[in-house]
Amino acid sequence: MDEKDQYRTVALILLLTVIIIILLSPPDVLLQRGIMVDTTPSYTSTERSWVKTVMELGESEAIERLPLEIGEWKGYRVEVEENVIETLKPDMMMERAYYTPESPNPVWLLIIRAENRSAFHDPKICYRGSGWSVVNETRVPLTLNGSKWVSKDRGGDRGDAVIMVNRLLIEKNDRERLIMYFYLKELIFASSPEMITIVRGETMVENGLGASERRVKNFMGEILPHLFIPQRDRGDPVALLLYRDYGLIGLLIEFLIILLPLTYLGRLLKRTM
Structure with missing residues (x-):
């Protein structure tokens, strides 16, 4: 086989x-x-969920369009310190605080997007460096409010969705903080596979750990559907759709687009024999 045939x-x-x-x-x-x-x-976890982003995560202006009022939650912007920006060198970073009339103790929302992996070191390292001790670390299911996407879903009412998130309980000087966080990653073959976004919700523990956990889960379940829509059913493959829509003609099309290059490949391989 000559070079051109190869x-x-x-x-x-x-x-x-x-x-x-x-x-x-x-x-x-x-x-x-x-x-x-x-x-x-990393790409080694088995707890990942497919989603479709509602806004462009890489644009600060788009992220800033996250609503400051969501149901009973009201928020305000928090200025990120310059030394934090210099250390992490993020492509995008946003911090806000949200509270309800019943609980002025806020949930702090932090979103960071960066290609620099140092921005995504284990959060436990950061907290320990600030004098906090890790009391408990686990992963928990988080329910997202489906009302945000139900009306836009051509397939009908999908209801609420569940994703897995990290749950971290830390303590310092008899004070406790509860943190829930996760990562948004593009596929390895995407245009910017090194880009990662971390989303974190955090609050001081008041009125018991259970009440604080419910508050963080409630807030994140309301805010996250403004960032992405879970893709629970990724749809039927193209081959099945062609057959379903065009019957035998669809099957013939599939057969031909595979047969033609396969036949030519067979002829090339015969030349080497």
Whole structure:
């Protein structure tokens, strides 16, 4: 096989691979950027959930459009200290505090997006460096209020959704803080796979740990649907849709787009025999 035939063979194998991937993938996956909610910044976790972002996470102006009033929650912006920005060097960073009339003790919301992995070191390291001790660390389910996306879902009422988040309880001088956080990551083959966004909710523990945990979960369940929509059902693959919509003609199209490059590839391989 000469050099040109080698290139043709590799190109045909790649083409067949792409065709098969397209036929076996749902249209939504092909047409949107893949985003995952996960409990770690790496790609090794099994607790990830697929989501579709509602706004461009990389744009500070877009993030600032997060509502300051959500149901009973009212918020205000918090100025991030310059030394924190210099240390983390984030591409985007936003901090706010939200409270309710019944509880002036706020939930602090922090969103950081960066390519610099130092911005995403284990939060426990940061808290310990500030004199806090880790009392308990676990992962818990968080229910998102589905009313934000139900009306926009062409498939009907999907109801609430659940994601897994990290839960951290820390203590210092007889004071306790409760933190819940997770990561938003793009797929490895996305345009900016190194970009990671961390979302964190935090509050001082008052009136018992259970009440504080319910408050943080309630707040995050209300605010997060303004950031992303869970993709619980990723849809039927293209191959099934072609058959469903066009019947035998759809099957014939699938057969031909696989057969033609496969036939040409077979001819190239015969030349080497």
